Amino acid sequence: MKFIFVISFILCSVFASAQEISTFKISKGDILIYDVRNKGDLYYYRIMVQEVGSKTVYDWEMDEPKNKKGSVEIKGKAMSSSMKMVTKVKPDNHLLLEDATIVWISKTLLKTLNNTLQAEMEIDGVPNNKMTVLQKTTQTIIYKGTPTRVEVLDVSNQLKFFDLRQFWVMNNPDNPLITKLNMGFTVELIEIR
Numbered sequence: 001m002k003f004i005f006v007i008s009f010i011l012c013s014v015f016a017s018a019q020e021i022s023t024f025k026i027s028k029g030d031i032l033i034y035d036v037r038n039k040g041d042l043y044y045y046r047i048m049v050q051e052v053g054s055k056t057v058y059d060w061e062m063d064e065p066k067n068k069k070g071s072v073e074i075k076g077k078a079m080s081s082s083m084k085m086v087t088k089v090k091p092d093n094h095l096l097l098e099d100a101t102i103v104w105i106s107k108t109l110l111k112t113l114n115n116t117l118q119a120e121m122e123i124d125g126v127p128n129n130k131m132t133v134l135q136k137t138t139q140t141i142i143y144k145g146t147p148t149r150v151e152v153l154d155v156s157n158q159l160k161f162f163d164l165r166q167f168w169v170m171n172n173p174d175n176p177l178i179t180k181l182n183m184g185f186t187v188e189l190i191e192i193r
Contacts, residue, residue: 021138022148023172024192026052031193032103032177038185041065045187047103055079056104060089070094074101081108084122085167087183103178105169110176113153113169123165123183131155131165139168139179142191152179 026032032047043063051057054076061069068091075098078084084100095102100122112119117133134154140147156166168180181187 020149021151022143023150023170023175024143024148025175026177026192028052032189033191033193035188035190036062036185037187058103062091066091068092072102073097074104075099079104079106082106083109083119085124087124087181087187105167105176105178107173107176110153110169110171110173113155114171129157129165131157134158136171137168141179141189144192150179 026049028049028051030049032049034045034047036043036045043066046061046063048059048061049056050059050071056074056079057071059069059071070089070091070093072089072095075096078097078099078101082099082101083106085105086095086097086100086102089095089102109119109121113131113133119131121129121131123129132155134156137152137154138149139152140149142148151171152168153171154166154168157164159165162184164182164184166180166182167178170177170179177189178187179189
């Protein structure tokens with residue numbers, strides 16, 4: 001009888017902690033792993049964070065079949081207030097973003113989406129994307145070895161097929177990290193180490 005009680009207690013504790021919604025910040029040394037699906041190719045996009053603060057700097061690499069790598073630097077002003085986002089990187093290149101973000105959205109854009117449920121933004125050089133928050137929901141990510149539920153905003157331009165622009169972003173002003181993306185290819189954050 002004691003054994004059943006102990007097992008029940010453990011299962012309830014695990015279930016209760018799995019149901020909590022968490023927030024976290026990305027730190028120097030963190031590794032973000034995204035699953036990418038593009039035109040039949042399946043590969044991982046790994047981000048190795050080098051600096052977080054007045055600017056965000058990371059190195060990235062793509063697994064087979066792409067076998068590419070590069071680096072990105074996002075200036076602090078862009079992380080704070082940009083209404084522009086890019087979704088593509090060039091191999092063997094250092095991408096410097098002074099007025100746009102990648103992997104994250106700006107704090108201003110997140111605040112606008114939360115306050116008005118809509119925002120107009122530029123995506124990959126295309127202006128006037130009218131984005132709408134479809135819902136607040138949760139997503140489970142493996143964070144430092146533990147399944148972690150985070151609150152996300154599901155944001156879309158609500159167009160069809162090749163015109164669809166959709167992303168899910170952590171609803172955390174200290175870390176508005178994109179967790180999923182559908183821009184003609186799909187990207188999903190699966191783990192942070």
